[in-house]
Amino acid sequence: MSIPLFLKDIKDNIFLLLIFVFLMSLYLGVIIYMYDPNGVGALVDMLSLLPVALVKAMRLSTIDSGLTGFIGSLFYGIIIYLFPMVYCIILGNRLVAKWVNDGSFACLLTTPNSRVKIIVTQGLYMVFSIIVLFSVLFLVGLAISGYCFPGTLDKSVFFELNLCACLLTITVGMICFFFSCLFNDTTLSLGFGAGILIIFFLFTILSGISDLTAFLGKYSLYNAFNSLAIVKGEANIVTICVGFLTISLLLFAAGVGAFGIKRLPV
Amino acid sequence: MIETRDITLKYSGNKGIFDLNFKVEKGEAFGYIGPKGAGKTSTIRVLMGLSHSSKGLATINGLNCFNKAAAIQKITGYIPEETSFFDGMRVKEYLNFISRMRGSSRSKKTGLRDSLIERFELETRGKIENLSNDMKQKLAIVTAFMHDPEVLILDEPTNGLDPLMQSRFVDLIIEEKRQGKTILMATHMFENVERTCDRVGILKEGHIVAQDDIIQVKSAEIKSYFVRFEAHPNLEQLKKYGFGYKQFSEKDYEILCQGDRIDALVKVLSHEKVLVFNSNTQTLEEIFQKYYSKEAINA
Known part of the structure; x- marks a missing residue:
C-alpha cells in the first residue's frame, strides 16, 4: 500500500464520506427518536393504510416491538441497501476508472510504484471508508439510544447488525471497485457497477411482494442480509460474515x- | 540503456508498431522522429509499461518494461505527449505529492526542483487546471527532471513551449547528456533533435525506416529555397547539376536541394544576380522524403 496515495484518497473523498455519514446518522437518529417504548401501535396503524404489497416490499410487514427490532426493521431494512449502494457506486468510480478515463492515472504510474500497489491502495481506501461509516453509525446508534432510551438497546445484536451490514457494503463496494478496475471508461464502470446493484435491489424488493416472485430473492446479494433474522437470533452470523468476506476478497x-x-x- | 527487440503492438485498422528494433546506449541521446500517428507514442507506452507489446521485448537497463515498471520508474524521467493532472490540485501540492510517491521526503532534494521551476519560469501558485497549456508542459518537464533520473523518455517535450523556453529545454538536454544520461526523445520537430541527439530513428507507419547518424540524416534532407532573380536565370545550369525547381513567375523560383549539395547550389547561383534567397520551413515529410520514397519503393 502507498501511504501518500492513501492520504490523497482520504483528502479527495472525505467530503463524500462525510455527506453519507451525516445523512445516515441523521436518519438513524430520527428513527431512534421516533421509537415509542409503549408499543409500535401508531406506526402499525399508519402502515395499515398502505397497500400490503408496498409494506412487504419495504420489509415492514413484521415490526418487532423492541427498540433493536424497530431499528432493525426501519433502518436496516431498506435504507441500509440504498444509501451505501449510492456511496459505493460513486466512490468505486472515483477511485479507479475516473483517473484512467481522464488520463491522470499516468501521473501515478510515472512514480516507482507498481500498478498492483497503487490499485490495492485504492481498494483498501474503499474498505477503510466503509468501516469508518459503519463504526460511526454504530457509535451514533449507541449514543442516541443511550440518551433517549437508556438500557433499551440490545448492544450485541446492534453490533451484529452493523457488522453484517458493514461486510455487505464492503461486498457491494468491491463489485463497484471490480468494474472500475476492469473498464477504462467511466460510463461502462458506472453502468455495470450500478446496473448489477440495482438489479439485486429490485430482486430483493420484488421477492418480498408475493410468493410468485419470492424466487428472485435467491439471486440477490442483498437477501443474504436479513435484519429481522439477525434481530431474532435466527441468522448464522459467522456464515454470513465469512460469505461476504469471501466474495469481497475474490472481487478485490x-x-x-x-x-x-x-x-x-x- | 534502452533496448527493444521485435516489439509489436497492433491497433485496429492496421495501425500500431511492428517489429521495432532499436537500442539507445548509456549516455546517448536518441531522436525518435516521425510524423504524427507514426507510432512514436505507442512505442513509448510500451517502454513505460502502460501497454504490453503483443510480441517482442522492451527493456530499460535490462529490466522488462512491463513487469518491472516500478523499478524502471525509479531511475526514469518521463514526459508524456499530453499530461492530464489530477483535478483540483495546486502546482506545489502536485509536486510534493509526486515527490512523496517517489519516496523522498518533502524537505530533501528540493534544490534541483526549485532550480528547474526558476529556469522554466513555472507559475507555482494556483490550481493546475487554471494553468495555460505551456505552463502545464513546464510542470510536466519539472516533474520529469526533478528527481535527477538516469534515463529520460520524452514524448514531444517542447509541445506548446515558446521559442525561448524551447531553447532553454534544449540547453537542459545538452547538460543532461553531458552528465551521461540516456535520452530518448520522440518528436515531429527536427530542430529539437538536430541540436541534441547523436543518432535518430525514423519511424513511418509503425516501422523504423532508418536509423542513422544525425549528420547522415541531415545530408539526406531535401532543402527548399525561394529565390528571386533579377533577370530570367540560366535554367540549363540548374538542370545540369540535377536541382529540381518550380517556377512561380518569370523570376520567382523554388529550388530543391539535397542537404549535402548546398555548396554546388551556391556555385550555380553565383553566376546569377539573386535578389531574394529564403530558406523554406519544411515539414518532416519533406525532410525525410528520401527515406519515405525508399520505403515506398521497397513496399
Whole structure:
C-alpha cells in the first residue's frame, strides 16, 4: 500500500464520506427518536393504510416491538441497501476508472510504484471508508439510544447488525471497485457497477411482494442480509460474515488482477 | 540503456508498431522522429509499461518494461505527449505529492526542483487546471527532471513551449547528456533533435525506416529555397547539376536541394544576380522524403 496515495484518497473523498455519514446518522437518529417504548401501535396503524404489497416490499410487514427490532426493521431494512449502494457506486468510480478515463492515472504510474500497489491502495481506501461509516453509525446508534432510551438497546445484536451490514457494503463496494478496475471508461464502470446493484435491489424488493416472485430473492446479494433474522437470533452470523468476506476478497483479487495486466489508455 | 527487440503492438485498422528494433546506449541521446500517428507514442507506452507489446521485448537497463515498471520508474524521467493532472490540485501540492510517491521526503532534494521551476519560469501558485497549456508542459518537464533520473523518455517535450523556453529545454538536454544520461526523445520537430541527439530513428507507419547518424540524416534532407532573380536565370545550369525547381513567375523560383549539395547550389547561383534567397520551413515529410520514397519503393 502507498501511504501518500492513501492520504490523497482520504483528502479527495472525505467530503463524500462525510455527506453519507451525516445523512445516515441523521436518519438513524430520527428513527431512534421516533421509537415509542409503549408499543409500535401508531406506526402499525399508519402502515395499515398502505397497500400490503408496498409494506412487504419495504420489509415492514413484521415490526418487532423492541427498540433493536424497530431499528432493525426501519433502518436496516431498506435504507441500509440504498444509501451505501449510492456511496459505493460513486466512490468505486472515483477511485479507479475516473483517473484512467481522464488520463491522470499516468501521473501515478510515472512514480516507482507498481500498478498492483497503487490499485490495492485504492481498494483498501474503499474498505477503510466503509468501516469508518459503519463504526460511526454504530457509535451514533449507541449514543442516541443511550440518551433517549437508556438500557433499551440490545448492544450485541446492534453490533451484529452493523457488522453484517458493514461486510455487505464492503461486498457491494468491491463489485463497484471490480468494474472500475476492469473498464477504462467511466460510463461502462458506472453502468455495470450500478446496473448489477440495482438489479439485486429490485430482486430483493420484488421477492418480498408475493410468493410468485419470492424466487428472485435467491439471486440477490442483498437477501443474504436479513435484519429481522439477525434481530431474532435466527441468522448464522459467522456464515454470513465469512460469505461476504469471501466474495469481497475474490472481487478485490479479480479487480487487482484485471488492472495489473490490462492496457491502459493513459 | 534502452533496448527493444521485435516489439509489436497492433491497433485496429492496421495501425500500431511492428517489429521495432532499436537500442539507445548509456549516455546517448536518441531522436525518435516521425510524423504524427507514426507510432512514436505507442512505442513509448510500451517502454513505460502502460501497454504490453503483443510480441517482442522492451527493456530499460535490462529490466522488462512491463513487469518491472516500478523499478524502471525509479531511475526514469518521463514526459508524456499530453499530461492530464489530477483535478483540483495546486502546482506545489502536485509536486510534493509526486515527490512523496517517489519516496523522498518533502524537505530533501528540493534544490534541483526549485532550480528547474526558476529556469522554466513555472507559475507555482494556483490550481493546475487554471494553468495555460505551456505552463502545464513546464510542470510536466519539472516533474520529469526533478528527481535527477538516469534515463529520460520524452514524448514531444517542447509541445506548446515558446521559442525561448524551447531553447532553454534544449540547453537542459545538452547538460543532461553531458552528465551521461540516456535520452530518448520522440518528436515531429527536427530542430529539437538536430541540436541534441547523436543518432535518430525514423519511424513511418509503425516501422523504423532508418536509423542513422544525425549528420547522415541531415545530408539526406531535401532543402527548399525561394529565390528571386533579377533577370530570367540560366535554367540549363540548374538542370545540369540535377536541382529540381518550380517556377512561380518569370523570376520567382523554388529550388530543391539535397542537404549535402548546398555548396554546388551556391556555385550555380553565383553566376546569377539573386535578389531574394529564403530558406523554406519544411515539414518532416519533406525532410525525410528520401527515406519515405525508399520505403515506398521497397513496399
